[in-house]
């Protein structure tokens with residue numbers, strides 16, 4: 453075991469890790485940040501998406517040691533400073549972008565990464581960008597609406613499925 | 614997953630030393646290797662991360678064409694190769710999903726030589742050069758059947774150099790669950806002829822369709838290949854598509870790539 457240090461949600465943190473410790477284990481078990489979920493553990497579903505140095509990555513498919521020293525942002529870092537929901541989170545709530553909520557942390561992190569790159573994405577750009585995030589509940593329609601709304605666009609104008 | 618020692622050298626020379634030890638294996642984006650290690654299909658004693666080596670990062674033009682550092686992620690190639698080699702940038706931007714593209718690298722993909730991977734088609738159709746710390750390997754000598762390459766034990770890719778064609782396109786028929794190529798074709802037109810590389814289709818991995826190359830070299834149009842047929846004998850047959858279906862796709866996608874080439 454070695455101490456691995458990185459910046460998570462703006463704070464410098466360290467926790468013990470082995471070579472094989474995945475970033476998601478480091479976050480959930482090492483730091484107790486259980487908002488990041490593991491759906492498939494095989495890099496297919498996107499439930500575990502976090503940002504590393506501003507880029508969306510699947511934390512089940514990255515070793516903690518490989519990102520030592522990086523800036524990591526997880527779902528816990530998405531709320532506003534006063535604890536209220538951040539823009540993307542609030543849009544998911546307003547537009548019923550979740551049902552069981554299992555995929556939601558990854559959906560929110562991927563959506564936030566999209567909006568950072570492309571502040572006003574079209575419906576098709578949103579669907580395309582979220583290709584690696586699988587939801588078993590919502591049928592995606594309300595997720596796409598939520599992302600449109602979070603980018604300040606009129607989600608009501610989107611055609612019904 | 615079995616445990617291992619993790620090292621992250623910051624120069625090619627240090628990586629050469631680290632990878633020369635028994636049981637050491639290269640790690641780039643880990644998008645293929647981590648799932649493989651979770652299944653215990655790989656159990657290295659030492660993992661040598663290549664992503665901290667500055668000389669193996671980035672896209673620039675240089676002698677022989679476009680030089681791409683082996684540890685450059687797909688997302689960076691998609692962005693930075695666009696002005697120089699649009700077909701290659703588009704290929705990189707169509708791999709997997711955004712999170713896979715932020716980690717996965719060209720070196721990892723070319724080293725792995727998955728029979729359904731995208732980059733091998735670009736490397737072969739461009740007649741690219743695979744660079745390692747001690748030698749340069751021409752694409753035609755590099756690919757040696759599925760998951761098999763000319764790399765020796767402990768040897769690793771530092772860079773890939775792509776000659777830039779006049780016109781090129783990559784057309785991929787997605788396997789919708791994995792997002793790999795069910796079959797895909799890269800067509801590249803150079804002043805001395807056309808090269809056509811096919812991935813996702815053959816049991817022998819990426820290959821050149823030489824009959825189409827000859828036809829397209831004298832007439833670069835989809836019509837030029839309309840009388841050719843592709844044998845289904847060596848094609849992959851699985852639940853996503855039969856050998857005959859893949860053989861058919863090879864011709865259809867080659868025609869589309871020629872039409873789309875720019």
Ligand SMILES: Cc1cc2nc3c(=O)[nH]c(=O)nc-3n(C[C@H](O)[C@H](O)[C@H](O)COP(=O)(O)OP(=O)(O)OC[C@H]3O[C@@H](n4cnc5c(N)ncnc54)[C@H](O)[C@@H]3O)c2cc1C
Pocket residue numbers: 494495496638639640641642643644645646647663683684707708709710713716717718719720721722724725727729730731732764768769770771791792793794
């Ligand atoms: C959900 C998903 C979808 C995907 N879709 C596609 C797709 O559509 N098309 C596609 O082409 N690929 C696809 N991939 C694969 C992806 O492109 C991988 O990133 C790539 O195949 C491997 O690159 P890597 O950097 O992650 O390599 P790693 O996983 O780190 O390594 C792969 C292998 O190469 C070796 N290696 C790594 N770097 C080097 C080097 N520089 N020199 C020598 N050996 C090296 C490793 O030891 C290992 O054996 C997908 C992957 C996932 C998880």
Ligand code: FES
Pocket residue numbers: 489490491492493494495496497498499500501510511512513
């Ligand atoms: S848990 Fe990481 S992609 Fe599914």
Ligand code: FES
Pocket residue numbers: 549550551552553554555556586587588589590
């Ligand atoms: S809300 Fe249940 S999996 Fe997406």
